[in-house]
Structure formats: C-alpha cells, structure tokens
Amino acid sequence: MDPIITPAGLRAVPELSYLTAINVARYRAIMKFVYTEYQRLKYWLRPEEVYEGVMAWGILGNYSLEQCLSDLESLKGWGNLASRHDGGRALSVEEYMRKKSQYLLTPYAIEIERMLESLEKVKGYGGSLETTYFDSITECIQEIRNKVMEFEPGEALRNWEKLYEAFKTMHENAADFIASIHSIQAEEMMATEGFLALKDNLVNYLQHFVKGLQRSAYRIEGQLQRVGDGLRDAYLEKVLADELAKPRLEEGKSKEELWLELRQGWNNLKRWFVGDELELSELTLLERATKEAIAKVVRSAVRLQERRRGGISRRNDLETLGHRFAGLDDMAEAHKLAAYVFGLFPSRHLQGIDDRSTERTDTSTWEEPPNVRLIRTRSRKRSSRSSSEPMRSHTAKREAFREQVLIQLEEERAFVDKMQQLGKVEIGALPLLRTQERMRLLQWIGRCTAAASRSFVTADGNRISLIIPGEDEEDAVLRSDDGELLMRNYMIEVAGGEAAHG
Structure with missing residues (x-):
C-alpha cells in the first residue's frame, strides 16, 4: 500500500528557515539553549534568561539584549517559538505596558533540534549486524x-x-x-x-x-x-x-x-x-x-598479502636457484626443474562456464570430457587477403544443437511423467534416481524456494509445487546413481497443464 500524500504534506517548512538565515549562529545558539532548558523540564523562558544563557557560552561577541529580542521575534515568526505576555512581574504601569513575553518551543522545533542533535553525533554510517x-x-x-x-x-x-x-x-x-x-x-x-x-x-x-x-x-x-x-x-x-x-x-x-x-x-x-x-x-x-x-x-586481504609478498627480496632464493641450474648437466633435468619452479610456460588463462557431466568432487579432471573454446587471435598483424573465403555454413552445428535440445526436452518430459505418476511424493519416498534426474529435481527445488508461491510452471505447462516441511520433521535421504544426499524432506507435486505433451 503506497503512502497517502496530502497537500499539507507538501507544504513549505518555514520552521527550517533559521538554519540557512544570515545570522544562523545567533539563531542556532538561541534554539540550542531553549531546547536544553526544555530537556530540563523548564518550558517558558524570559528573554533575559535566554540572553544570559547564550552569553554564558562565550561564543557570540558584541551581542546585545535588543538583538536577542529581535532574534526571538524572528524565530516566533518562522514558527519555532510560541510566546505569551509576561505581565506578572511588572512593578509599574510602564513596565506592564512595555511588551514583555515568555517563549516556548513548538513541536516542530523540538523535532528539528532532536534531528540536529542526532546529526552532530554522526561519525559515519555506523550500524551493526545483530541477530x-x-x-x-x-x-x-x-x-x-x-x-x-x-x-x-x-x-x-x-x-x-x-x-x-x-x-x-x-x-x-x-x-x-x-x-x-x-x-x-x-x-x-x-x-x-x-x-x-x-x-x-x-x-x-x-x-x-x-x-x-x-x-x-x-x-x-x-x-x-x-x-x-x-x-x-x-x-x-x-x-x-x-x-x-x-x-x-x-x-x-x-x-x-x-x-x-x-x-x-x-x-x-x-x-x-x-x-x-x-x-x-x-x-x-x-x-x-x-x-x-x-x-x-577476503579479496582486500588477499591483495594486501600479495603486495606484502611482492615487496620481499628474492635475491638469496634466486642465487640458490641459479646454483642448482648451474650444477645440472642434462637439459631434460633443467626443463623439469624449471617446470617445478616457474610452472608451465607460456600459459594461457581461459575463462568461461564449464559444462560438467557430474558434480562429484572426487572425479578427476582427466575423466571429464573437454570443453571446446574458440580462441581468436590477438595479433595486430592483418592477414593477407589474397583469396576470398567462402561463406561459412553453420547448418550442421545448428542441427546438432537442435538434436541436443530435443533430447533434453524429451528427458525432462519423461521425468515429469514419472513424477506425475508418483503424485504428491516426499523426498524420502522417491525411488533411486539417475544423475540427470537428481540434478533436475534439485533445480526444481531451488526454483520453488526462490518463488513466493513455492511453485513454477515448466515450458510444457506443468506446474511444479513444493511443500516445505516443519522445523520438527526429520530430514530425508535423496538416493541417486552418484551417491546419497541428506536434505529436508520436501513434498513435491507435479500437475499437468494444457500445454503438456503438446
């Protein structure tokens, strides 16, 4: 629900005028003194009390009582102070007729001074992370x-x-x-x-x-x-x-x-x-x-540590390494030593998303299929255009990719049919799953937990719903070809849509 804006909420705020006025130091001093007395439960103040209190701080030079009276009336005109006639202390008719007042902070002024008091204490963002x-x-x-x-x-x-x-x-x-x-x-x-x-x-x-x-x-x-x-x-x-x-x-x-x-x-x-x-x-x-x-x-700490290590002299290490190289007679042994010390040279760093066939951490890199990446030359030399090249056809790649997508969709449809036949089923009641089925199931759970409705609709129109167990329920084991996973005993339901198997 959006906040309701009224014309009163968009009005000008004259109570803030004293913060940007020409004599801002005098106004701030008066308001700070009156606010301090307000905190001491002294609400109505005479001009003489305000003047004596401000002058006691010793921050305003050549300041007179007449100027203080003028400043108090200006603050009253902006709505920061309210006044009432003070005639009880008059000893003569002339004193009574002379305009004498007592001044009181208005609610707006109190909140403004509270805000300024808080701003003076700000030394940064501050904050904390408390549980x-x-x-x-x-x-x-x-x-x-x-x-x-x-x-x-x-x-x-x-x-x-x-x-x-x-x-x-x-x-x-x-x-x-x-x-x-x-x-x-x-x-x-x-x-x-x-x-x-x-x-x-x-x-x-x-x-x-x-x-x-x-x-x-x-x-x-x-x-x-x-x-x-x-x-x-x-x-x-x-x-x-x-x-x-x-x-x-x-x-x-x-x-x-x-x-x-x-x-x-x-x-x-x-x-x-x-x-x-x-x-x-x-x-x-x-x-x-x-x-x-x-x-x-962590990144900042790593950069500092690398900078610290970069400033260390490696002269003794390099001299020792030079003596080791000088003592070798076989070039093959020298290549081995260089490989241990400097690593593979020259090396190229490739960045991208690996298409892994399994998520097992104990699988060796050599057992996984290679990821082919097209590397473009970084040379500034232009290749000679002696002969024109024919237009390249990517039909075979598109067909191969299309076949791969169709296979994935067919596997997903088969898994959806399998889950539909099971109906509402808990993790602990699922049969042994294949690796691809296990990965797809975890993907479903992730998408459901990220959605407020705890459900989503697949490309074929099937609705996947997730029911989260209570805190007191025991966890379940998800069994698959590549191992067992201990997790919460979610309940999953697959409901067919109009576009299913279309």
Whole structure:
C-alpha cells in the first residue's frame, strides 16, 4: 500500500528557515539553549534568561539584549517559538505596558533540534549486524499466533511497538553497516596494512550474522506466512483500539489514518521477510549483500598479502636457484626443474562456464570430457587477403544443437511423467534416481524456494509445487546413481497443464 500524500504534506517548512538565515549562529545558539532548558523540564523562558544563557557560552561577541529580542521575534515568526505576555512581574504601569513575553518551543522545533542533535553525533554510517532482533520478532509473532484473542487492554499495543521497533532497528542498523563497508573510508582502510589484523574478526562477525540470519529469519518467514488475513486484521484492530484508548490533550490522527499506518507497517514487515511475486524479499537481498561483503573483505586481504609478498627480496632464493641450474648437466633435468619452479610456460588463462557431466568432487579432471573454446587471435598483424573465403555454413552445428535440445526436452518430459505418476511424493519416498534426474529435481527445488508461491510452471505447462516441511520433521535421504544426499524432506507435486505433451 503506497503512502497517502496530502497537500499539507507538501507544504513549505518555514520552521527550517533559521538554519540557512544570515545570522544562523545567533539563531542556532538561541534554539540550542531553549531546547536544553526544555530537556530540563523548564518550558517558558524570559528573554533575559535566554540572553544570559547564550552569553554564558562565550561564543557570540558584541551581542546585545535588543538583538536577542529581535532574534526571538524572528524565530516566533518562522514558527519555532510560541510566546505569551509576561505581565506578572511588572512593578509599574510602564513596565506592564512595555511588551514583555515568555517563549516556548513548538513541536516542530523540538523535532528539528532532536534531528540536529542526532546529526552532530554522526561519525559515519555506523550500524551493526545483530541477530538478537530476530529473537524479539519471533517472540512477538509467536505471541500473536497463540493469544491474539486473549490480549489484555494495552497488551496488543505493547506487542506491536516491541515488534516494529525491533524490525525497524534491525533493518536500519543492517543497512547502515553494509553501506559502511562500501564507503570511501572503508575502501581506504582496507588498503592499509593494519586491515589484516582486523580481517579475521570482521569475517567472523559477518559469517556469524549470516548463520543467525539463516537460522532465525527464515523461521520468521514461515511464521508470517501462517498468519492469515483474518488473524492479522484481528490483531491490528486490537492494536488500534489500544492506541485510541490513550488519553490525548491535542488533536491526533484519525482512526482511518491510524489503521492505514498499521496496515502499511505490517505490509512492510511481511514484504521484508517474505517478499512478493514481483520482487525478492529484503531478507534475501540482505543475505546476498552480507555474503558479497565477506567476499570483498577476503579479496582486500588477499591483495594486501600479495603486495606484502611482492615487496620481499628474492635475491638469496634466486642465487640458490641459479646454483642448482648451474650444477645440472642434462637439459631434460633443467626443463623439469624449471617446470617445478616457474610452472608451465607460456600459459594461457581461459575463462568461461564449464559444462560438467557430474558434480562429484572426487572425479578427476582427466575423466571429464573437454570443453571446446574458440580462441581468436590477438595479433595486430592483418592477414593477407589474397583469396576470398567462402561463406561459412553453420547448418550442421545448428542441427546438432537442435538434436541436443530435443533430447533434453524429451528427458525432462519423461521425468515429469514419472513424477506425475508418483503424485504428491516426499523426498524420502522417491525411488533411486539417475544423475540427470537428481540434478533436475534439485533445480526444481531451488526454483520453488526462490518463488513466493513455492511453485513454477515448466515450458510444457506443468506446474511444479513444493511443500516445505516443519522445523520438527526429520530430514530425508535423496538416493541417486552418484551417491546419497541428506536434505529436508520436501513434498513435491507435479500437475499437468494444457500445454503438456503438446
């Protein structure tokens, strides 16, 4: 739900005028003193008190009481101060008739000074990655699911404030911390030698947060998915009733505005943990950003270590190596020694995606088929065009690729038919699978878990659905030709579509 914008929300803010005025130092000093007295529970101040307090700091030179009175009236005109007539202390008619006032901070000015006070403390992005907020959120959502209809008056509001404050603080701290890693100051610090001493603690800190994220945050995602619309509305209605039951001396937000704010807050919470059909959840993005931060820290440390090793003198090593070469009489032995010391020369580094036939880690490189890559010459010399070359025909390659795609589609159709015959089936109840079937099944599970609906539709129109087991259920073993895999006991269902086997 998008926020509602009203004309009042787009008005100019004259209360901020004193921050950019010509005599900004005088206005800032007055507002800071009045705000300090406000924090001491002294609300109404006379001009003489303001003037004496400002002059006690010794930061304004050649400042008079008349100038202070003028500045107070300017601040009153901008809406930062409110005033009332002060006639109780007059000792004569002339003093009473003279315009004497007391001044009080307005609500806008209080929030502005609070903001400025917070800005003065900012020394960087700050932030932290704490997993304790996940525990507070889990506790609050569990309480909603168990006793929403049994909340005492005021208990639902306390639960909501605790829930949303933990969520908001966790999100802001995590965003600030990740931003600090990508700041210019962090980049400069990661380029210094002192960063190596900090690297291990920083990596452990990030890894601990990722583990806590995976352990607790995804449990929150499951709990939020179990809170239906009826339970949500019943809970928010109790929160709204507690909020409206508070005694208010000033005109506050209407019932409809409070309800929209509560619904927006709940939608923010659910979108952060669960996501929707159009976008990934913020939880997934935070986990990805944290892993990227770990990789960045490790890369910076590796570069520093390589730079440190690059500055070490290798003269003694090279002299020893030269004596070893000089003592050899056989050229073949010299070639072997050079291969051990310098490696293969010249070498070429090829980059690309390997088409592996298996994922087994114990398979030797020599047992896998080669990956053919077309290498173009990097020579700047132009080849002579003595004779024209005929147009190359790629018909054979296209036909071969077409046959390969058809074979893969046929294998997928066969596996879909096999899973359709099994119906709803758990991982532990699956028969022995071939390697290709096992890889395709894991691919299905990955696509389902990444989707908010926990399902997707294949190219032939078959819908693949996934049911995630509860936390207390035991894991299952997926058996295939290339080994056994211990994993969660997911339930998979394949439903045929109109385009199936078309």
